[in-house]
Amino acid sequence: MGGMDVEGGIARKLWHKFRSESVFVNYTPFFVCLAAGNLNADAFLHYLSQDVHLLNAFANAYKLAEECADDEEDKKAIRKLRKHVKDKLKSHDSRVREWGFELPEESTSTNATAKYTDFLLATATGRIEGEKVPGKIATPFEKTKVAAYTLGAIAPCMRLFAFINKEIQALLDPNDSSHIYKKWIDHYCSQNFEAYAFRIEELLDTLSISLTGEELDVIEKLYHQSMRLEVDFFSSQPIIQEAVVPLSRMLDPAAGGQLTIFCDFDLTCTAFDSSAILAELAIITMQKAEPDGPETQLAQMSLADLRSTWDALSTQYTEEFEQCVESITPTETVKSFSYEGLCEALQQFADFEKKANSRVVQSGVLKGLNQEDIKRAGQSLILQDGCKWFFNKIMKVENPTAAVHILSYCWCGDLIRSAFSSGDLKALNVHSNELACEESITTGEITKKLESPMEKLQAFNNILNSRGNDCQHLTVYIGGSVGDLLCLLEADIGIVMGSSPSLRRLGEQFGVSFVPLFSGLVVKQREVVEVGSSTWKKLSGTLYTVSSWDEIHAFILGS
Template sequence: MVTSVGLLVCDFDETITQRDSTCKVAELAYKKRAQQGKCSPSDDCFLDCPPPWSYFVEKYFKERKEHIKHWGETHPETSLEDHYKLLGSLREVEIASMERVEKYNCLSGIHRNELFEQGRRIEKRDYATEVLKIYSTKHNNNQDNNLYILSTNWSRDMLLGSLKDSVRIEKEHILSNNLVFNETDCTAGILKKEVLTGLDKLAIFNKLNIPEGTISVYIGDSDTDLPCMLYANIGIIMGNNVTLTKYCNKFGIEIIDGLVKNIDKINLNSKRKQHKLFRVQGWKEILDSKLLD
């Protein structure tokens, strides 16, 4: 009989946090340049100053939308496998966006400690850290039980700063993209591109150890998390992402609203992939279910 969760993997942005926080890295870099008198909001045309961050955000979403539209016109999407191919194809959009940011040297000159402190200021969902702390504290002395953060965010140091004070987690268990640092521990404006798509997340999740006699749980909020949620013994959707719900409906993936009274609807001993996901509106529901106790 399965009695415990031996592997807990969580997305970060909009799962643990109230909103996406990748922009917080840029906010820090832009603010620091302005404070040093290097660039101000009126310096957009200067060669040494990158365009406003809104330029990169708008261009990214425009290219992503166009890519999905073009892909749909040339690739029929009638199965979950077809959808996974779309997710994998988005890698080129992510790389193009990151390389554009690198070209303009947007994220250079940030000290590692500044990223950590920026992480402390990120607003998190109610009860998120309480739930993660319960799990990490219970399994702190048992190396067979693991908590990981798996994210497409751009700074492991910022994510660590967001969680370190309240959750027992080491930097090695934060799996994400990351900034490259120079010899003075400041960012060089270059990104380590390691977690770009939902398929990257799945490949990483697949390598994590699930101790014998335990189950795995993945908590996420978006389409990027779908492969991992379906791969885990229990996949939990945080909130009401419209795109994710659309794809679940399209591919016959049942969404079970609520966790406390519905935990017995999945055979926890089954190692086969599930086509059922739980949906919660907040971390309090996970806390009350005692799933991670």
């Protein structure tokens, strides 16, 4: 199949590649309120009225795709898909009434709906940017290509719908009849709808078989564009009620509202621990310094020593870390959240971290590194997907109410600063240890500032105290290791990135609850109706888990 491996087909590959976009749809006020069962009925009816415009566009796009297909089997398959949409349009009124809603009179398309429908029809008539295929004089093959392009523009919408509704259905009590949108959700989670989404993907795979790598690239662009238009469509649905997303909108800048985001660095922003990066840098520096001639053997010995010292330090740290966590974890889970107990346990953890750092200094492995090399290593550091994008967005001038602080055990603040040295990220505040230097070369000493959970918490509190108390503040802490536990719990919202088993086990033994962020937001949204408002409270004992930076971005900033 052109330039793409056929295993799983192009439709599956593209869904996996762009699936992260689904997070931005899932976390819209529309879907969070809908999942909570308290989406305003007018907002839902407005959505349904716009959905009619989309369904008509799908039906028209299928009609044009059928005319373009040159194989009778393909034509028949497209005809069936079109019939499904036409039947849905016919039964739309009765089905909506069955769900308990009355459809509004004919409506005009909103800007986001019009952009989506225009895109579908432009694709189906061959008017694709950089890929114009004149309908009347096109060869049969060129027309077949347009049919494939059209299916590429339609497929993500159906897969996205099936996926998001399954995510929501998993949060609902099957016996709860009070959820007014349950029938609607169930419809999109049905085997019939799943089969419909699958048939579209199957046909896209079939129509793509004879395409070149370049043409498959066009399908990829169309698929992605369709996902983005879907995000815009749901983000722009008017919501006339208080919603817990996006978080930044809950703060009123005019009333002095401020959002302060705190974030760990190693394994939260990065995929690797920064000590491993500094170890690699030390070894490269040593290799470069090897002299030629008779002393080479001696230089190789010292390089071998350096490698084995790093390995020994790393192994000892890992073993003692496990032993320490084991020794401070109570054998029995406490009956309710015990912050005091956790603080006491983590005092011992502080001693372990300080001893480990002292061993590194005594070993001399951090001696002789060039500051410029460290900065270059930081600049080439690959951060987790979506991390830089999120920080870039939040540091933009349009978010003057947000402040960002990185709190890290990293031995070298320069490494962090250079990792965030591009664009608006220079304004990030970095709080970490530093490598002592003489004339730009490290001495092997660490200027120790943050070595324990308590010191992290102290830095966290110092920053908050320096802001004053005369305005509405909201704090978010993003972290992923045991050293972050106290800050995670002290913040209004603690978000756990990744899945550190030691953090989870220790937290659970002291009564901490770990809740997936999306389901936590749905519960919060229910509170808005039940209590009249939703407030975030520090030391609640609940932490929210995420698997990507896209979730954090969608929750805090929206799309």
